[in-house]
Amino acid sequence: xxxxxxxxxxxxxxxxxxxxxxxxxxxxxxxxxxxxxxxxxxxxxxxxxxxxxxxxxxxxxxxxxxxxxxxxxxxxxxxxxxxxxxxxxxxxxxxxxxxxxxxxxxxxxxxxxxxxxxxxxxxxxxxxxxxxxxxxxxxxxxxxxxxxxxxxxxxxxxxxxxxxxxxxxxxxxxxxxxxxxxxxxxxxxxxxxxxxxxxxxxxxxxxxxxxxxxxxxxxxxxxxxxxxxxxxxxxxxxxxxxxxxxxxxxxxxxxxxxxxxxxxxxxxxxxxxxxxxxxxxxxxxxxxxxxxxxxxxx
Numbered sequence: 001x002x003x004x005x006x007x008x009x010x011x012x013x014x015x016x017x018x019x020x021x022x023x024x025x026x027x028x029x030x031x032x033x034x035x036x037x038x039x040x041x042x043x044x045x046x047x048x049x050x051x052x053x054x055x056x057x058x059x060x061x062x063x064x065x066x067x068x069x070x071x072x073x074x075x076x077x078x079x080x081x082x083x084x085x086x087x088x089x090x091x092x093x094x095x096x097x098x099x100x101x102x103x104x105x106x107x108x109x110x111x112x113x114x115x116x117x118x119x120x121x122x123x124x125x126x127x128x129x130x131x132x133x134x135x136x137x138x139x140x141x142x143x144x145x146x147x148x149x150x151x152x153x154x155x156x157x158x159x160x161x162x163x164x165x166x167x168x169x170x171x172x173x174x175x176x177x178x179x180x181x182x183x184x185x186x187x188x189x190x191x192x193x194x195x196x197x198x199x200x201x202x203x204x205x206x207x208x209x210x211x212x213x214x215x216x217x218x219x220x221x222x223x224x225x226x227x228x229x230x231x232x233x234x235x236x237x238x239x240x241x242x243x244x245x246x247x248x249x250x251x252x253x254x255x256x257x258x259x260x261x262x263x264x265x266x267x268x269x270x271x272x273x274x275x276x277x278x279x280x281x282x283x284x285x286x287x288x289x290x291x292x293x294x295x296x297x298x
Contacts, residue, residue, distance in 0.1 A: 002058040002148045005050045007073050009036045013063030015127030016153050023152035028053045054083035059149045060090050067096040089114040089145035098165035105164035114142040117164040119171035131155040137166035175240040176258050181215035183261035186282035193291050199224045222279035226295015235274040237265035
């Protein structure tokens, strides 16, 4: 049994924390939303504050939004690095630039801590099932220390080397494809509508044809149902594709498809859709073509 702390109990972090709890570990949770912390405690989370429990933790899992939040919770004036015991392992799961992961790893080492660059993929449903995919890199000692937690959260852990940053580089490549595929889903579905193809028919046929993708099969049903309850919000993509494009620029690499997808998500956010599910990018195409999507009325 390990003692594990979670910072960030959003749609991903909550499911991950519950999965670790179900695996038999003692788990403390922290989030700016106190209601979700109380809900987690009702499910079996430890009652005391995470910051008070920090010196006894074996592992700390950080599932916040971005690099800025990651650095704040780890290295800020009241950062967790100063509270954790020596040789505790930090699993950093946010999408961040590889250079940031390398810098935080160096800081962790100077404090006698272990650090795993461990971004995640799979969505909220797989997080709740303990079936995420993790793209991880770090010292062998960090992998060994994190193993009980990794086993509880993930169906597949790709070990990408003993240097932090490799995990975040792979996540950037994944997010490039994911963002492009979601935007492409919205474009193809609404293009079909201009030709008289109903969204439900589009999904039935394309999901069994060569043009399908995991993102299409996962997101197009949201459009067909007219349900944009956020599983992964529009607002995530300007951040993640922004990281992708920053890395590409530093590498002198042209990424025109990622840039085009970025513009569609920015347009969706500009329409006030930022808090909706990212399948709502289809609404940008629908608006521009004068189309009415399911659930939008006549």
